[in-house]
Amino acid sequence: xxxxxNTKAKQAVLNEIANSSFALSQPExxxxxxxxCDRVTVYRVLDRLVTENKIHKIVNIDGTINYALCASCDDxxxxxxxxxxxxxxxxxxxxxxxxxxxxxxxxxxxQIKELFLTISGICPSCQPL
Amino acid sequence: xxxxxNTKAKQAVLNEIANSSFALSQPExxxxxxxxCDRVTVYRVLDRLVTENKIHKIVNIDGTINYALCASCDDxxxxxxxxxxxxxxxxxxxxxxxxxxxxxxxxxxxQIKELFLTISGICPSCQPL
DNA sequence: TTGCAAAACGCAACAATGTTGCATTAAAAA
DNA sequence: TTTTTAATGCAACATTGTTGCGTTTTGCAA
Ligand SMILES: [Mn+2]
Ligand SMILES: [Mn+2]
Ligand SMILES: [Zn+2]
Ligand SMILES: [Zn+2]
Numbered sequence: 001x002x003x004x005x006n007t008k009a010k011q012a013v014l015n016e017i018a019n020s021s022f023a024l025s026q027p028e029x030x031x032x033x034x035x036x037c038d039r040v041t042v043y044r045v046l047d048r049l050v051t052e053n054k055i056h057k058i059v060n061i062d063g064t065i066n067y068a069l070c071a072s073c074d075d076x077x078x079x080x081x082x083x084x085x086x087x088x089x090x091x092x093x094x095x096x097x098x099x100x101x102x103x104x105x106x107x108x109x110x111q112i113k114e115l116f117l118t119i120s121g122i123c124p125s126c127q128p129l
Numbered sequence: 130x131x132x133x134x135n136t137k138a139k140q141a142v143l144n145e146i147a148n149s150s151f152a153l154s155q156p157e158x159x160x161x162x163x164x165x166c167d168r169v170t171v172y173r174v175l176d177r178l179v180t181e182n183k184i185h186k187i188v189n190i191d192g193t194i195n196y197a198l199c200a201s202c203d204d205x206x207x208x209x210x211x212x213x214x215x216x217x218x219x220x221x222x223x224x225x226x227x228x229x230x231x232x233x234x235x236x237x238x239x240q241i242k243e244l245f246l247t248i249s250g251i252c253p254s255c256q257p258l
Numbered sequence: 259t260t261g262c263a264a265a266a267c268g269c270a271a272c273a274a275t276g277t278t279g280c281a282t283t284a285a286a287a288a
Numbered sequence: 289t290t291t292t293t294a295a296t297g298c299a300a301c302a303t304t305g306t307t308g309c310g311t312t313t314t315g316c317a318a
Contacts, residue, residue, distance in 0.1 A: 005295065007295060007296080008284095009296075027275075040278095040296080041295080060188075061243075063194050111256065112249075113218060113248075114248070116246065117231070119239070120243045122239070122240040123239065124238035132316090134264095134315070156304075169267085170266080173266075174266090
């Protein structure tokens with residue numbers, strides 16, 4: 001990969017991710033950009049955006065992969081994903097809680113690379129009165 | 130569902146999970162019990178074992194679902210999964226670290242149900258000397 | 259031990275999600 | 289504008305998971 005190009009498909013997908021308050025899956029994204037590009041292109045665009053540190057993957061508690069903007073890692077020098085995710089059992093939406101960091105201690109025999117913490121529960125919007 | 134039955138397929142699958150030091154996926158389990166039962170049966174057995182609190186699901190960082198014994202929740206009265214999982218980037222194995230619990234604080238507007246924490250990195254067995 | 263109800267199974271068919279190869283198109287540099 | 293090649297479309301395939309239905313097997317009771 002030399003110079004990444006700014007294509008219509010890439011713009012459309014990134015735009016949907018940027019304007020969403022929660023993380024979106026490939027099927028959801030394809031539905032939203034339908035007509036703009038092919039199904040396969042969405043997969044390839046997502047891979048590229050992840051490589052370029054524009055977005056990051058979030059695996060939900062059921063195994064579905066969702067994508068969200070990299071908010072705190074626009075500056076390409078520090079790219080850490082030690083924040084927390086919240087997955088609502090009611091509306092099924094998953095969101096980044098960037099302000100909540102995680103700290104874990106393990107024995108020296110483990111070499112830690114990345115943390116994935118997702119909390120399932122009921123989000124503020126879905127709270128019963 | 131009234132009385133669960135103890136079938137050959139169920140025994141075989143549970144046996145593989147019990148004797149493994151790391152969590153296994155449906156494809157891995159089917160490979161190991163091949164000849165004993167059908168592919169679909171493995172799915173159904175796994176669902177039943179989860180319902181019966183014999184095993185629990187672990188979603189790996191790539192979205193694949195793995196299954197491990199419920200060690201600390203044999204006693205059916207308390208069934209909490211607030212422990213931590215370690216996923217090795219080298220050998221791809223995922224294991225439960227039952228002794229490491231997680232504590233998180235969130236605003237009152239969030240109602241927490243369950244925690245899913247997976248750490249990716251290099252496990253003790255895969256450490257370069 | 260035998261008979262019975264239904265839990266569990268096998269198999270085929272289908273659905274969803276993700277991947278690959280290759281000819282064609284289009285972005286951006288020259 | 290021309291040229292290079294990154295990116296796309298499309299078809300074909302692979303993997304993972306689901307559903308329906310007729311058949312088998314388990315556990316219980318007679
Ligand atoms: Mn995030
Ligand atoms: Mn576990
Ligand atoms: Zn919600
Ligand atoms: Zn390892």
